[in-house]
Amino acid sequence: MEFIRNLPFIGIFLCMSTGVINSVLDGKWAKKVSFTVITANLFMSILVLYYVWQTKQSYIYVMGHHPAPWGNEIRFGILEGAFATFFCLIMLLSVLGGVKRLEEDISEKRSNLYYVLVNLLMAAILALTYTNDLFTAYVFVEIMTIGACGIIVIRGEGRSLLASVKYMIMSLLGSGLILIGLTLIYDLTGHLLMSNIQEAAQQLVKSGQYQVPFTSAIALISVGLAMKSALFPFHSWLPDAYTYATSASSAILSSLVSKAYIFLLIKIYYRVIGLSIIFQNKILNILFLFGIAGMIFGSLSAIRQDDLKKMIAYSSVAQIGYIYMGIGLGTTAGMLAAVFHIMSHAASKSMMFLSASGLSQVSGRSCNYRKLIGAAHRNRIAGFAFLVGAFSMVGIPMTAGYISKVYFAQAAIQAPYQFKMIITVITLGISTILNAVYFIRALIVIYQPLKGQKQGADGRRDFRMAVALWALVVTNLFLGMHSDAVVDLLRAGLRMFC
Amino acid sequence: MGANLFHNYYETVAVILFGIGFTTLLLHRNMIKKIIGLNIMDTAVYLFLAAKGYIEGRMAPIVVNGIQKQEAYINPIPSGLVLTGIVVSVSVTAVMLALTIRLYRRYGSLDVDEISMKAKKEER
Numbered sequence: 001m002e003f004i005r006n007l008p009f010i011g012i013f014l015c016m017s018t019g020v021i022n023s024v025l026d027g028k029w030a031k032k033v034s035f036t037v038i039t040a041n042l043f044m045s046i047l048v049l050y051y052v053w054q055t056k057q058s059y060i061y062v063m064g065h066h067p068a069p070w071g072n073e074i075r076f077g078i079l080e081g082a083f084a085t086f087f088c089l090i091m092l093l094s095v096l097g098g099v100k101r102l103e104e105d106i107s108e109k110r111s112n113l114y115y116v117l118v119n120l121l122m123a124a125i126l127a128l129t130y131t132n133d134l135f136t137a138y139v140f141v142e143i144m145t146i147g148a149c150g151i152i153v154i155r156g157e158g159r160s161l162l163a164s165v166k167y168m169i170m171s172l173l174g175s176g177l178i179l180i181g182l183t184l185i186y187d188l189t190g191h192l193l194m195s196n197i198q199e200a201a202q203q204l205v206k207s208g209q210y211q212v213p214f215t216s217a218i219a220l221i222s223v224g225l226a227m228k229s230a231l232f233p234f235h236s237w238l239p240d241a242y243t244y245a246t247s248a249s250s251a252i253l254s255s256l257v258s259k260a261y262i263f264l265l266i267k268i269y270y271r272v273i274g275l276s277i278i279f280q281n282k283i284l285n286i287l288f289l290f291g292i293a294g295m296i297f298g299s300l301s302a303i304r305q306d307d308l309k310k311m312i313a314y315s316s317v318a319q320i321g322y323i324y325m326g327i328g329l330g331t332t333a334g335m336l337a338a339v340f341h342i343m344s345h346a347a348s349k350s351m352m353f354l355s356a357s358g359l360s361q362v363s364g365r366s367c368n369y370r371k372l373i374g375a376a377h378r379n380r381i382a383g384f385a386f387l388v389g390a391f392s393m394v395g396i397p398m399t400a401g402y403i404s405k406v407y408f409a410q411a412a413i414q415a416p417y418q419f420k421m422i423i424t425v426i427t428l429g430i431s432t433i434l435n436a437v438y439f440i441r442a443l444i445v446i447y448q449p450l451k452g453q454k455q456g457a458d459g460r461r462d463f464r465m466a467v468a469l470w471a472l473v474v475t476n477l478f479l480g481m482h483s484d485a486v487v488d489l490l491r492a493g494l495r496m497f498c
Numbered sequence: 499m500g501a502n503l504f505h506n507y508y509e510t511v512a513v514i515l516f517g518i519g520f521t522t523l524l525l526h527r528n529m530i531k532k533i534i535g536l537n538i539m540d541t542a543v544y545l546f547l548a549a550k551g552y553i554e555g556r557m558a559p560i561v562v563n564g565i566q567k568q569e570a571y572i573n574p575i576p577s578g579l580v581l582t583g584i585v586v587s588v589s590v591t592a593v594m595l596a597l598t599i600r601l602y603r604r605y606g607s608l609d610v611d612e613i614s615m616k617a618k619k620e621e622r
Contacts, residue, residue: 135579142586146593153597158604162617165597165610169532172590173524176539179583180516183543187550192575 004051005059007044008076008084008130012123015041019119027111031099034115038095038122042088049081053489058496060132069196075132079339079493083263084129089475090255090346091122097354097468098248101361105155105246114154121147121252125260134182134272135192137264141178141228145171148257151249152241163240170237174227181220184213185272194271205277218273219283222265226287229261231324232294235317239301242313243367247357250309254316254353255346262323262342266335269327270497279330288328288420292427294321299434303441308356308367311438312349315393318431319345325424326408329415332494337407339490344392344400344479351472352389358382358465359446369442374450383446385469390439392476395432400479405432407487508549515542529598529608533591540587544580551576 018037022030052058058077065071076084095102095118106114124144131137145168153164186192188210189200204210227234242250269278278284298318305311323345326338356367362378363371376383392401405428412424479486503510515538522535551573557565559574598608605613 135582139582139586142590146589149593149597153600156600158620159617161597161600161604162613165529165594165601168590168594168597169523172536172594173520175590176516176520176523176536176543179540179543180546183547183550183579186576186579 001051004047005061007048008074008080008126009061009063011041011044011084012126012130015119015123015126019116019123022112022116022119025112027108027115030112030115034095034118035092037119038088038092041122041126042085042092045081045084045088048076049078049085052076052078052081068193069191072136073132073193074130075194076130077493077496078489079497080129082489082493083342084126086343086346087125087129087256087260088122090350091118091125091252093468093471093475094251094255094350094354095248097350097465097472098246098251098357099464100462101247101357110154114151117147117150117154118252121151121257125256128260128264132194132271133192134185134194134197134268137268138175138178138182141261141264142175144257144260145175145228148253151252152245154249155244155246157244159240160244163237163244166237167241170234171228174224174234177220177224177227181217181224184217184220188214188217194267197272198274201273201277215281215283218278218281219286221268222283222287225261225265225268226290226324229258229265230317230320231287232290232297232317232321235294235298235320238317239310239313242316242353243307243309247353250313250353251350254313255350258316258320259342259346262320262327262338266327266339267497270335270494275332275498284328284330286328287324288330291321291324291326291328292423294318295325295427295431296321296434299431299438303434303438305438306369308359308369308372308442309353310367311442312352312356315435315438316345316349318435319349319393322404322408322431325427326411329411329420329424331411331415333407333411333414336487336491336494337404337411339494340407340483340487341404343486343490344404344476347400347472347476347479348389348392351385351469351476352393354465354469354472355382355385355389358462358469359386361462369445372445374446374448376446377450381466381469385473386446387443388473388476390443392480394435394439398477398480400476400483403480403483403487509546512542512546512549515539515545518542527609527611529594529601529610532610533594533598536594537587537591540583544583547576547580547583 014037018033022033025033058075061074063072063074102114121144124140124147127140128137149164149168152167153160185197188204189197191197191200204214230238242254295318298314298321302311302314305314323338323341326334326341358379359372359375359382360367363375388399392399395402395405409425409428412421415421519535519539519542523532523539526532526535553572556572557570559571601613602608605616607613
């Protein structure tokens with residue numbers, strides 16, 4: 001059993017090294033290697049999760065031969081294990097579901113490059129989940145930025161080029177802010193390992209010195225990560241990037257890349273700064289307000305779209321707003337709701353992007369509402385998956401989205417400030433109505449009965465997408481119906497995180 | 499307050515440069531100038547780090563002449579971080595430049611706003 005402690009490192013290393021190998025393989029082999037590695041990582045993460053769940057404690061894995069204050073460390077507890085498992089699962093299903101569209105979008109010669117990027121992204125996501133070192137986190141944030149830019153641009157069309165440039169600019173602004181924030185924190189505390197920084201930070205706050213630089217460092221890192229994960233005023237890159245990328249990329253970007261940044265932010269709040277300090281900090285109020293604004297304005301923009309993929313992209317802005325609102329409540333209940341919503345939103349959004357691609361496949365490759373009329377009759381499984389996803393976004397019981405809304409509302413009611421409680425509950429209501437408006441419109445369009453035309457699939461069935469969509473539907477319903485088990489797991493993980 | 503700013507003039511300059519780079523990257527329309535802004539921003543952070551690691555009157559952290567006392571050398575970690583940071587910023591700059599070349603070939607312009615207009619026109 002001791003061997004399991006090596007698995008997080010082996011997983012990251014395996015992804016990185018096979019990523020390099022993929023660059024010299026041809027497309028078919030690269031695909032096989034990539035799928036094998038992600039599946040292997042999924043099983044390894046499950047083993048890690050099982051191990052920490054059994055032993056009920058977290059472990060620190062020392063990288064290299066240097067002990068704590070100097071060396072580099074990997075740390076894994078229940079939350080890290082759960083998220084690594086979940087991220088691997090979603091990555092596997094996203095690529096599996098989008099693989100047919102991928103083969104059409106990218107020329108045969110270059111298709112191995114896509115799997116290089118997928119492996120790189122997987123390595124970065126795992127590293128961000130497991131790392132205990134702030135500067136390593138920064139390096140992997142940059143690796144993830146480059147990987148994400150690659151999977152947007154790989155279609156090679158004008159619009160996807162432009163989208164990736166916009167993405168890069170916003171992302172680089174974010175990384176600049178993160179870097180200078182990290183530098184400030186290093187200067188103030190003299191450490192780069194998360195647990196050591198936290199000890200020093202506690203003393204710093206107790207002594208009352210350097211409060212302004214410390215607060216501004218927290219603000220810089222928060223805003224930097226918020227920019228990267230497309231919180232409301234910084235979301236300008238998001239709609240283009242999600243719309244013009246190939247469907248697997250949109251699924252990966254919306255459900256993994258932006259979520260990994262938010263996971264890192266939560267990790268920094270818990271493990272670097274410490275809950276007692278961050279809950280007193282005013283920066284959470286700003287994240288709260290931005291989150292609330294995102295919930296409303298994201299939905300309002302989504303209503304105005306007549307392109308299905310763009311509508312889903314704007315709905316992502318609203319959902320990211322939910323997560324930041326949960327973080328901004330400034331309570332452990334809010335954090336729990338936010339962490340659960342990361343999972344439920346990732347499970348629904350990847351499903352919706354894949355089903356949108358499935359629907360457009362049978363509607364002349366267009367995501368425009370006029371072309372999509374009756375598309376759900378031509379591709380039943382994609383239509384059904386879209387239905388489940390839409391229900392989950394609106395918050396119909398039995399789906400994952402309902403549970404996260406329940407937890408957000410509970411967290412709001414327990415919030416220490418009445419002001420925040422009232423705003424949260426009202427906005428949750430308004431946002432649910434707005435969600436319903438645009439998702440029901442989309443459902444009416446795709447389920448419109450066709451007169452005269454032949455109903456039924458159009459011959460070219462996409463088996464892999466069907467498998468991925470069914471698996472995602474099952475994941476979503478599992479999160480919705482067995483939420484108690486998942487929430488208990490996350491709660492134990494968050495407690496271990498402190 | 500003002501005395502502090504003057505006393506820590508390395509840090510002050512670094513933060514000013516960071517601001518210049520940040521606004522150039524955010525607001526400038528020309529892609530190449532954006533990339534220059536990015537590099538100014540990153541380099542400002544390295545200046546900040548190097549200034550923080552430097553201790554007056556000490557040597558670079560390379561053991562020479564058998565002097566092994568800790569007091570003889572400056573803090574080596576910020577220098578290590580700067581090196582890592584340089585690697586990151588070089589690769590990011592390379593990606594940005596490659597994207598700029600592709601954009602220029604496709605749209606014949608370096609102006610982001612103009613390219614956006616052209617792209618929108620093409621879609622219609």
